[in-house]
Amino acid sequence: MNILWIQNGRVIDPANQRDAAGDVFAVDGTIVASLSEAQQAAATVIDAQGLVVAPGLVDIHVHFRDPGQTHKEDIRSGTEAAAAGGFTSVVCMPNTSPVCDNAGTIQRIMDKVAREAVVRVYPTGCLTVGMQGEQLAPTGQLKKAGVVAMTDDGRCVQSNEIMRRAVEYAKMFDLPIMDHCQDASLTEGAMMNEGEWSLRLGLQGWPKAAEDIIVARNVILAELTGTHIHMQHISSASSVDILRRAIDRGVSVSGEVSPHHIEFTDADLHDYDTVFKMNPPLRTDADREALIEGLIDGTLCCIATDHAPHSPTEKDQEFDYAPFGVIGLENSLASCLTTLYHSKRLGLSEVIALMTHKGAELCKLNAGTLSVGAPADICLFDPDESWTVDANKFFSKSRNCPWHDKSLKGVVKATYVGGQQVFDGTSITI
Ligand SMILES: NC(=O)N[C@@H](CC(=O)O)C(=O)O
């Protein structure tokens, strides 16, 4: 029997409104309310004095590049990065090579996950065949193969008619729909947020309207079809406003925000450093502020990293040629604690909620809480310890991290999946 007894920590389990000193117990991979005397004697005891004991973090938006681009990341390195960041469940985007528009590719991912993953990995299926936005993907087969949601992330379904059908089809299979909101006609050749900085730097601008138009389109389609639509990596103040009004009217929509959009702005591109190049682009300080306000009032329901690894040789090119994307799994907890908690914008429990059960509920994952009977997925961290991010030490295969060299507060001390330690604060332990 595998028995775990985590003592003396500050237990924060937002789904159960729990925030108090206490112990957490697990037997054979499941959280239990208490241990018998015999179990106590046999337990592995962990002293969490001075640490927060939280549910393992949940990230509903990562790219592991497996299959197809495993020089950037693979299931093993991606899940090691997740474990080191305190994450125990991740939802993988379908823009692999081949893309996840067929059951075979999902099966291949699931097989590799069973062999190599150190945390739980949930795949998503494409909304359309080849992510081309033209024909619906075989949703039923994809669901049977194990996808937890449907999205064309990396691309956005441009045809409103196809999107309507995709949403209706996914609803029949009770699968969440997530959309990367980008009107492609407004972003052809676009490199960074359209504004003062794109003008100064001479880089082609990416107007916020490109996102806002699709967010508004999806609000209207959610109403028309009576189906929930989740908007990925929201970056603009006006999109937050559109979502807020829709939610106020009772429309079933939600949005996520990525840690880089609440930390950096387009001004960070001043010396053309491609590590700040991502989709959607970094916006202005007013947008950054609106995203934080959106998290505070609940308009944005969760934080998702959009961990998007790219190799140094690809990123080390002229700005126009470098691919879009940044990694974030190994510093997300610290950067969110620094931007949201240490800045006194949100409480510790609220930040944890945004990084655990909120996303888990959206994708209907059995994760994100320390409820009795839940999987014993646990993250132990020190919220106050400072460290300097060194991307060269990451478990991820990629180095495209905009936080490199930044000083952040919050250190992951241990990660447990199903009651088994997978990270001990320094090394991967399985
Ligand atoms: N976010 C990014 O800049 N890039 C992502 C694609 C995506 O999330 O849209 C990628 O796959 O590299």
Ligand SMILES: [Zn+2]
């Ligand atoms: Zn995207």
Ligand SMILES: [Zn+2]
């Ligand atoms: Zn993405």
